[in-house]
Amino acid sequence: MRRTRQTTLGLIAVIAALGLTACGSDDDEPAAANGGGTTAAATAGGDGVAQAKAAVAQAERTTGVEFPQPDEAFDPGTGKVAVISCGQAGLNCKQGSDDVRTAAAAMGWKASPVFDGEFAPAKQAGYVQQALREGYDAIVLVSIDANSIKAALDAAAAKDVPVACVMCANKDFPGVIDVTSGGVADGTAIADWIAADSDGKAKLLAYDDKSFPIVAERLAAMKARLGEVCPDCTVEDASIPTTDLSKPGPPTWTAALAKYPAGKLGYVMAPYDPFAIPFTKTAEQRSRTDLKIGGYDASPDFVALIAAGNGPAKVTTAAPFPYASWGAMDQVARVKAGKQPWESTKLPVALVTAKNAAEFDEGFFSPDDFDYEALFKRLWGKS
Structure with a gap:
């Protein structure tokens, strides 16, 4: 890894x-x-x-694992993305949020500081509303239940602000694009x-x-x-x-x-x-x-x-949290540019047993033979 x-x-x-x-x-x-x-x-x-x-x-x-991925290059332009974490005390939430910010920088967008949702829906919803008031062009949620902050996300949809969610299970929730294993x-x-x-x-x-x-x-x-x-x-x-x-x-x-x-x-x-x-x-x-x-x-x-x-x-x-974070950034910028989102709700996972546990000391599925950063940079014209 x-x-x-x-x-x-x-x-x-x-x-x-x-x-x-x-x-x-x-x-x-x-x-x-x-x-x-x-x-x-x-x-x-x-x-x-x-x-x-x-x-x-x-x-x-x-290795040798197939990942769903976009195949259409596009110009992401520039913009501002609000990054809202489920709770920064959680390893997955923190690292997923940091990876979104890294992806935004590689794309040429400006990311907010990570808004710490502290595992509290009221706080998470408040950050969505703040992002709308401050004119952010897109929002990326990290492991947040969309139904628990529905009113805030409905407001984002009403303003045509694209929203993606890293490793979520918001099935068929309108206006939110999950990038997840599901x-x-x-x-x-x-x-x-x-x-x-x-x-x-x-x-x-x-x-x-x-x-x-x-x-x-x-x-x-x-x-x-x-x-x-x-x-x-x-x-x-x-x-x-x-x-x-x-x-x-x-x-x-x-x-x-x-x-x-x-x-x-x-x-x-x-x-x-x-x-x-x-x-x-x-x-x-x-x-x-x-x-x-x-x-x-x-x-x-x-x-x-x-x-x-x-x-x-x-x-x-x-789960492939790093890939999901870059994929979420791609999705919101793609929608903002008028492109269709790609199917991102069936990302692969790896089974961790005594046979391969030594390969997962970092705690995420990030295959050595899949350079997802290079993939997205090429699609964004940044390679």
């Missing part, structure tokens, strides 16, 4: 400060991943597991790994965090894929409040460990890596060697636990 990233635990404290709550399931036994219905894979014998194993091999690749690739890759690793017989506990729409997209994709390739796999749905991140355990997880003694579960999927880290450490402290724990977003601390290879931490996904 091309660039070094700094690990931060600030995401844990800031997400916890959101104060959102959710409740877990009370069912004692996991429900079928496909809702109990028959799938094509259910009649295919072991073919589903074979398909999953082949898919895992593909998802673990860190969550589907992430959830699908995790499902393939679970099916392959369990040889088609996983008992899985999967957590949602309702404060981030992309988590729900990942869960839906994971369960849909399991229904195809692993009809004998079972999934227990659960939710965990973000406030748990600031508490030992966390409490919802320690309750689950009591509910499911050794032998009742094999696999646990956290909503993202900042939860997967304490899940793993608590499981280790309680000698729960029967569990295999996964997450999303390739937080460097969790990747290090996977690389060690001797504990419950087994899998996560890495």
Whole structure:
């Protein structure tokens, strides 16, 4: 991977400060991943597991990966872009925002200082309104739920100010162009790994965090894929409040460990890596060697636990945040220049396992054989 990233635990404290709550399931036994219905894979014998194993091999690749990209060069001209971060205490939000500013400079645009949304929709909406008052030509959001700031974004659309969002799940939200994996690739890759690793017989506990729409997209994709390739796999749905991140355990997880003694579960999927880290450490402290724990977003601390290879931490996904940030800048300038946006909602992700974890110390998917900066500079006439 091309660039070094700094690990931060600030995401844990800031997400916890959101104060959102959710409740877990009370069912004692996991429900079928496909809702109990028959799938094509259910009649295919072991073919589903074979398909999953082949898919895992593909998802673990860190070179030779195809990225959706624009193919039409254009003159971006000059302009001002407002960069609004979901929260600068989060590694992905901070680095994604910094990358947007770098892309803007390469394009010849002037970027605002990063507006820190502090994981608070009211603050994020206020920055959108500020950008409109101050005459910015475009807005780039970084990992922000558009529906939570709808009125402000409606105002941007009314003024024909283009808006793009880095690594978001704002499906069909008018006026916002997502540059993202969308969550589907992430959830699908995790499902393939679970099916392959369990040889088609996983008992899985999967957590949602309702404060981030992309988590729900990942869960839906994971369960849909399991229904195809692993009809004998079972999934227990659960939710965990973000406030748990600031508490030992966390409490919802320690309750689950009591509910499911050794032998009742094999696999646990956290909503993202900042939860997967304490899940793993608590499981280790309680000698729960029967569990295999996964997450999303390739937080460097969790990747290090996977690389060690001797504990419950087994899998996560890495998203191409750097490419998404440059792509978002391209999209808003392209629209401002009267061009059509390109399809940017199905960016690839990489599956991170012990096999390739050493390649993800920076925490993002940025293949060494894909020079996205050179690509965009060429399209902008800046090479």
